[in-house]
Amino acid sequence: MSTVINVVVALHIIGIAALLGGFFAQMKAISAGEGRMTPGMLHGALTMLVTGMVLVGLNEADGAEVNHVKIGLKLAVLVVVLGLVYVKRDEERVPAGMLGAVGALTTLNIFLATVWV
Template sequence: MDIVHGIFLVLHLLGWAMVFGGALAGMKSSKLTDGAFHGILTALVTGIVLTGLLGSDANHVKVTVKLLVAVVVTVLVVLGRRRPEKVTTGYLGGIAGLVALNVALAILW
């Protein structure tokens, strides 16, 4: 079971890296990349699977806070894809900041 948990953890972190990299890469042209969308879906799904794998051992407050941040990032990415004219460097910076917050919560909490 440790191998399955490890595989999903790697996929989860790669998903967040895709969102972070997509936000940073898009800052030059104020455009949200498709990789950010696929990355957030990967991070969201694998995060839910990881929580299920942990079961009752999970810190439910931490998981709830991380899920709320992930949902906000998901909404921002989806809205950025639907209305690309609204995407600015500040918008992308907000996405990158929330991704950094979520990773910091995972490591430091």
């Protein structure tokens, strides 16, 4: 079971990398006022959502203790990120603050996952 969990964790990290990498790739465009939500950002957020739910299920099935408050907060942050990316996915230009919020909330999710024990 631990191998399956580790594979899903790796997929979860790939989703985070796609979302945050899409944000970082837009940094120059953001400063020029031409930033946009890329398809990779949407796919990364969806990957995070699916693999996160699978991880909770696998860990509970394996008998591990799951901090439901932490998972609930991470889910809420991810739903906000996913909503922002999904709603603005077809627009040519997205306000810099909105892209900044996606980057900041994704970073917050990373810190929630790693710092909150």
